[in-house]
Amino acid sequence: MQIAIIGLGLIGGSIAKALKANTTHTVVGFDRDENVLLDALFLGAIDRIGSTTALREADVVYVCLYPEDAVAFVRENAERFKPRCIVTDVCGIKGGVCGRLAALAAENGFVYVGGHPMAGKERSGFEASEAGLFYNASYIFVPGDAPQDAVKTLAELAGAMGFGTIQYCTQQKHDRMIAYTSQVPHVLACAYVMSPRCDEHNGFSAGSYRDVSRVAKINAELWADLFLSNREELTDELSELIRNIESIRTAVEDGDREKILALLSAAREKKEKFG
């Protein structure tokens, strides 16, 4: 197959490298940065630098851009994709993306499957990308009305890239779960380092400080957009978290040892049960 990758950042670059390392498909790269394209070519992350013709010939297109840019790209190129070309995005939020891209697909005769490869790191850009980024990670698909063979093709490619779990769900379920598993930890990390005690943590901290604060090294522009695209789910989940912190805080303030024990034991049981 001819596989086009739009945007060779951390995710797009890693998809390109993983496909080149594990499949024999032809990988064509698109990026607004000429240097990145030449680097990707030089490093063998792509077979060719993309062109309008190459886009027309693509069997699968991974749009690896920020949400608004992804929608804009597909809109501008909607007429170029060949019939039944499979177009997929990698956006961390599906509301506001899936609906618009599915509509463009229906109007223009290509196939759209929402996707979210659940991987990342603190650094971004092509330089940070790596073929092994997805090892054992989860790839979430939001197929909507897409034909099953298209979804199967993408799932097989995900398997080849090293993903360990393939998850299928609706857009609503995706966004509710992501608010919890990914957005809340990012809010939390930022809120945590805002304490004046952060400035003096050195010498007083160990693994638990490091783990909670890790993702405070945040890509502010990207996450501001992701948060705003999932406003309701995220604010609900943050309220849930605040209530649960308040419960423990109140038990500590009241010196209620039995209550603290009950809350911590329940948490431990959940962590042991659900991992």
Add this chain to the structure above:
Amino acid sequence: MQIAIIGLGLIGGSIAKALKANTTHTVVGFDRDENVLLDALFLGAIDRIGSTTALREADVVYVCLYPEDAVAFVRENAERFKPRCIVTDVCGIKGGVCGRLAALAAENGFVYVGGHPMAGKERSGFEASEAGLFYNASYIFVPGDAPQDAVKTLAELAGAMGFGTIQYCTQQKHDRMIAYTSQVPHVLACAYVMSPRCDEHNGFSAGSYRDVSRVAKINAELWADLFLSNREELTDELSELIRNIESIRTAVEDGDREKILALLSAAREKKEKFG
């Protein structure tokens, strides 16, 4: 030197193993569990099983028990320590421990130095202990009025065990910093897994879920006591955290992109500056 270790759990067991692996001192082990003592002897983590006589001959005593048990042990054995014997604890909280142990030291002619080796893991007990647990970690000392040569002896032993940082401070500073670096992440992990979404996280989660929830596998009895021994500092720090989460939550609810960007960028700067 003759070094006595009271309690061969995760910390005491690891201290024993680290001392045996890296020094030529004689390590004597005490534990209420006969099996643990025999295991420790068999594995070479200690040179001898402790006795009253061995305690009388000890030059350094590491009391590796929960806070209340540590104070009780030292009180019951206060007359047995030889003059200028160095007694130190490993409690995660210093208020309510240092004062009482320093008083017992002054009354009975031994030396007390508060200590907190900043290391841990999700499992506890001698089985989980390891000589390398302290590699590059921080050892906090609360010397109070202890003579400098005693503090120096403990700092040298800490260096031999593999600690990378030695930190000296007052009891008050220790407890304020620990509320932030260690207790808040434990409260947070427990509060985080209380969400109903935790039950379904599998397939939707990656590194940031794993990192925030890790310490929810909590030793409830131990941490309930640690929280209650540091009530004021911990509730203050939790209030600070809740306020900071609320700030981001409100900005998201209001759809205030500029405000979100400002908060996240400030967090990123702090994380980059302070690590």
